[in-house]
Amino acid sequence: MTKHTDPNGPNGPQLSRRQAIVSALGAGFGLSLLAACGGSDDSGGSGDSSPAGSTTPSDTGGASPASGGTLRVAFNDGGAQETLNPLLLPTFIETARAQQIYDRLFQQQADLSLTPLLAESLESNDDATVWTLKLRQGVTFHDGTPFTADDVLWTLNLVADPDSASEAATSVEPIDLGATRKISDHSIEFHLNRPIGDFARLLGSKALLIVPDGQSEFTAETANGTGPFKLKEFLIGERTVLTANENYHAGRPHVDTVEMIQIPDNTARFNALQGGQVEAMIFLEYPQAKALEGDDSVQLIRGPGSVTVPFTMRVDEAPFNDPKVREAFKLAVDRQQMVDNVLLGFGRVGNDVFGDGYPSFNQSLEQREYDPERAKELLAEAGHPDGLTVTLYTSDAGPGMKESATALKEQASAAGINIQIETLDSAEYFANDLYLSAPFYQSFWSEAFENVAQGALLPDSPYNETGWPLEGSDWADRFREAQGIAADDERNAIYGQLQEELWAEGGYIIWGFGDLVDAASPKVKGIVPNGVFPLGHFNFKDWSIEP
Amino acid sequence: MSITINAGRLERRRLLPPLVAYVLRRVCIGFILVVAVSILVFLCTQALPGDTASAIIGRSGSEEAKARLREQLGLNEPLLSQYWTWFSGLLRGDLGTAVGSRQPVSEFLGKRMPNSLILGGLTLIVTVPTSIALGIWSGIRKDRLADHLIGGATLGFIALPEFVTGTFLISLFAIRFDVLPPISLFPPGESPLAHPDVLVLPVMTLLLAGMAYNVRMVRAGVIDTLDTEYVQMARLNGIPEQRVIRKHVLRNSMAPTVQVIALTAQWLLGGVVVVETVFQYPGLGDGLVKAVAARDIPLVQGTAMVFAVLYIGVNIVADLVIVLLIPKLRTAA
Numbered sequence: 001m002t003k004h005t006d007p008n009g010p011n012g013p014q015l016s017r018r019q020a021i022v023s024a025l026g027a028g029f030g031l032s033l034l035a036a037c038g039g040s041d042d043s044g045g046s047g048d049s050s051p052a053g054s055t056t057p058s059d060t061g062g063a064s065p066a067s068g069g070t071l072r073v074a075f076n077d078g079g080a081q082e083t084l085n086p087l088l089l090p091t092f093i094e095t096a097r098a099q100q101i102y103d104r105l106f107q108q109q110a111d112l113s114l115t116p117l118l119a120e121s122l123e124s125n126d127d128a129t130v131w132t133l134k135l136r137q138g139v140t141f142h143d144g145t146p147f148t149a150d151d152v153l154w155t156l157n158l159v160a161d162p163d164s165a166s167e168a169a170t171s172v173e174p175i176d177l178g179a180t181r182k183i184s185d186h187s188i189e190f191h192l193n194r195p196i197g198d199f200a201r202l203l204g205s206k207a208l209l210i211v212p213d214g215q216s217e218f219t220a221e222t223a224n225g226t227g228p229f230k231l232k233e234f235l236i237g238e239r240t241v242l243t244a245n246e247n248y249h250a251g252r253p254h255v256d257t258v259e260m261i262q263i264p265d266n267t268a269r270f271n272a273l274q275g276g277q278v279e280a281m282i283f284l285e286y287p288q289a290k291a292l293e294g295d296d297s298v299q300l301i302r303g304p305g306s307v308t309v310p311f312t313m314r315v316d317e318a319p320f321n322d323p324k325v326r327e328a329f330k331l332a333v334d335r336q337q338m339v340d341n342v343l344l345g346f347g348r349v350g351n352d353v354f355g356d357g358y359p360s361f362n363q364s365l366e367q368r369e370y371d372p373e374r375a376k377e378l379l380a381e382a383g384h385p386d387g388l389t390v391t392l393y394t395s396d397a398g399p400g401m402k403e404s405a406t407a408l409k410e411q412a413s414a415a416g417i418n419i420q421i422e423t424l425d426s427a428e429y430f431a432n433d434l435y436l437s438a439p440f441y442q443s444f445w446s447e448a449f450e451n452v453a454q455g456a457l458l459p460d461s462p463y464n465e466t467g468w469p470l471e472g473s474d475w476a477d478r479f480r481e482a483q484g485i486a487a488d489d490e491r492n493a494i495y496g497q498l499q500e501e502l503w504a505e506g507g508y509i510i511w512g513f514g515d516l517v518d519a520a521s522p523k524v525k526g527i528v529p530n531g532v533f534p535l536g537h538f539n540f541k542d543w544s545i546e547p
Numbered sequence: 548m549s550i551t552i553n554a555g556r557l558e559r560r561r562l563l564p565p566l567v568a569y570v571l572r573r574v575c576i577g578f579i580l581v582v583a584v585s586i587l588v589f590l591c592t593q594a595l596p597g598d599t600a601s602a603i604i605g606r607s608g609s610e611e612a613k614a615r616l617r618e619q620l621g622l623n624e625p626l627l628s629q630y631w632t633w634f635s636g637l638l639r640g641d642l643g644t645a646v647g648s649r650q651p652v653s654e655f656l657g658k659r660m661p662n663s664l665i666l667g668g669l670t671l672i673v674t675v676p677t678s679i680a681l682g683i684w685s686g687i688r689k690d691r692l693a694d695h696l697i698g699g700a701t702l703g704f705i706a707l708p709e710f711v712t713g714t715f716l717i718s719l720f721a722i723r724f725d726v727l728p729p730i731s732l733f734p735p736g737e738s739p740l741a742h743p744d745v746l747v748l749p750v751m752t753l754l755l756a757g758m759a760y761n762v763r764m765v766r767a768g769v770i771d772t773l774d775t776e777y778v779q780m781a782r783l784n785g786i787p788e789q790r791v792i793r794k795h796v797l798r799n800s801m802a803p804t805v806q807v808i809a810l811t812a813q814w815l816l817g818g819v820v821v822v823e824t825v826f827q828y829p830g831l832g833d834g835l836v837k838a839v840a841a842r843d844i845p846l847v848q849g850t851a852m853v854f855a856v857l858y859i860g861v862n863i864v865a866d867l868v869i870v871l872l873i874p875k876l877r878t879a880a
Contacts, residue, residue, distance in 0.1 A: 272732065277730060
């Protein structure tokens with residue numbers, strides 16, 4: 001999840017190794033850890049595809065939501081290293097907090113589409129290289145200063161400055177900031193270095209929160225955004241208190257106060273919810289969630305996540321340089337059993353392409369099924385009539401990695417595949433020399449296809465785990481071309497074709513996608529589950545508490 | 548032991564009162580132990596899997612950034628020189644700076660230590676009298692129903708890990724009956740004493756988990772005393788049983804009490820780590836777990852050293868008190 005290098009795609013929540021470890025400890029290691037990850041931030045523009053999987057929406061019952069009260073939410077991460085810098089959002093609590101204080105230009109909805117927030121409209125010229133952004137008028141910062149184009153330009157320049165180390169830097173990279181200019185107080189003309197069809201997605205990226213013109217230091221004293229809540233108190237690693245912004249441009253939040261409390265231990269966090277010490281908590285372990293199904297004392301918030309921990313086969317290394325071997329391995333996985341046993345049913349079967357739930361996801365591909373007999377035949381055709389032995393490196397670095405590796409060993413043996421499992425240290429899993437070189441490894445992604453492609457499927461991708469594209473293929477060129485198409489349908493159609501090739505010949509075995517499961521008190525209304533970020537994308541302003 | 552050392556000791560004994568010499572010797576040994584522990588702590592933290600710089604920066608960080616951070620943290624220095632930098636800092640009372648918060652480690656410890664001392668202190672105050680009372684009762688009712696009940700119950704709890712006992716108490720008192728808060732949430736910066744309800748379950752957990760050993764020690768002391776000839780004599784002389792127990796048994800079986808206190812205090816140093824984690828009680832133990840999770844080496848080292856010094860300190864004090872109470876040990880020293 002930290003593989004966000006997509007110059008074309010915003011950054012998902014970065015689960016840094018540090019965060020992964022914290023989460024792992026919190027989750028007590030194991031498959032429950034599945035919940036300890038998020039998705040990437042953004043959707044593919046204004047596509048209309050709705051997320052797959054089931055959700056547990058909490059309805060407001062038509063009545064107007066109750067107003068007032070304090071919403072206390074327990075988080076798992078953060079800690080001594082966290083900051084108030086909205087340009088750096090490595091943890092969930094930092095993301096959630098920044099999103100209360102600041103606004104994005106575009107905000108992602110539950111169906112993974114984007115709607116304008118501080119933006120009003122965005123239009124391009126014919127070749128998608130010049131875009132005109134109109135901003136919402138009448139918006140003020142918490143200190144009363146009006147929000148204008150200067151704030152947006154300042155933020156973009158700040159993000160682009162390498163010294164800021166902003167996570168969103170890759171999102172502003174295609175923007176030619178020298179040529180980009182302010183037309184009026186509420187409109188900006190963007191000039192891009194190359195055509196980008198889905199520019200709204202870049203402007204809506206996770207860490208692109210608009211800060212006031214001139215501000216580059218972010219402390220509890222200077223926190224000043226346009227967001228639904230104002231920062232009242234910040235105790236590093238312990239808790240954050242926010243109060244409702246009475247003048248919020250999109251309507252005052254229902255609750256008066258939000259308290260974010262850090263409780264890293266999963267059991268303790270759940271105990272706090274059950275004991276009424278908090279109204280909501282991030283990440284319920286799957287076994288706990290399983291036990292709570294049908295229990296009306298707890299409200300499950302189940303977002304159809306796009307998190308996946310695929311197996312990676314290097315298409316340029318033996319034995320996987322033979323497409324028949326890759327096909328055989330893909331058929332040697334019992335996906336449903338993986339979802340049932342590793343995800344405890346909190347997920348969906350995967351079909352070897354990324355980004356289930358996103359508009360660009362190709363749903364029309366034939367679902368691969370478990371077929372060890374066919375796999376055996378393929379291996380024989382590939383010159384392995386007596387089966388094949390491979391080493392799979394695994395670790396606890398991602399949710400369900402180890403469990404799925406163990407399950408694969410068992411399932412693949414029916415196809416004559418003998419998998420030897422080597423367990424590596426989770427902290428080093430994505431930092432050692434084996435990653436990106438071992439023929440058979442595992443990975444961890446949650447982004448849309450186009451974002452993963454940028455990070456892992458192009459010849460110059462920093463995390464090219466599988467050696468894709470195949471030699472002599474023009475796949476990468478066609479991908480880049482597609483990126484410049486402004487019409488969503490057209491662009492996604494080409495992305496769909498590219499996915500089909502990946503499905504047929506690629507080195508990824510994507511066996512399933514895990515859900516994000518959180519919990520809240522039944523008194524909390526207005527939660528809309530989201531598959532990308534936990535706790536309904538931290539949209540606390542729409543939550544209310546029944547007395 | 549070589550002769551020269553014995554000679555030295557004899558000489559010192561002549562110069563100093565024996566008790567002072569004893570204390571000095573214990574403190575010196577304590578100091579050597581602290582040094583040994585510091586080496587161990589340092590090596591153990593070095594052996595922690597994962598590279599600190601990578602852990603801080605994460606997978607997305609560039610190699611240059613990691614290299615810069617390693618340089619900054621002094622991770623490129625030879626091990627010995629890293630150790631010396633750290634240990635000489637310790638001697639000056641400088642525990643270093645936490646990697647994450649960039650705050651002095653001592654500040655972190657200073658905030659959390661009082662909370663742990665309150666939790667430990669309260670547990671001690673509750674555990675010692677309870678253990679002694681139950682131990683005595685159990686001893687004088689040896690092999691009768693009360694003895695079996697006390698023995699069974701306390702052994703049952705010692706057999707359970709603290710987190711199981713803690714979770715059980717939470718589900719009973721916080722979730723089933725909703726009379727106590729399940730976890731120790733209180734506004735940071737405030738004292739837990741201002742929120743006594745958050746202390747009840749952690750103290751109760753430590754009490755249940757730690758009592759059995761103490762009860763059995765006191766019980767054994769009482770039974771031994773009851774078997775002595777002077778108690779037999781007192782009984783044969785027709786002194787009422789009540790009086791025998793009060794005057795002879797209790798007083799003489801009190802010797803293990805100090806050991807009970809010392810053992811409890813030592814055990815608590817480990818027990819608080821688990822219990823603080825279960826209840827998210829903002830003490831040293833909880834801090835240690837979080838520091839390990841965050842790979843914050845200076846924080847881990849500092850906290851581990853505090854635990855080590857406390858442990859050694861408690862031992863020295865306990866030994867000293869026992870020596871004061873039992874004069875014959877003084878000459879043996």
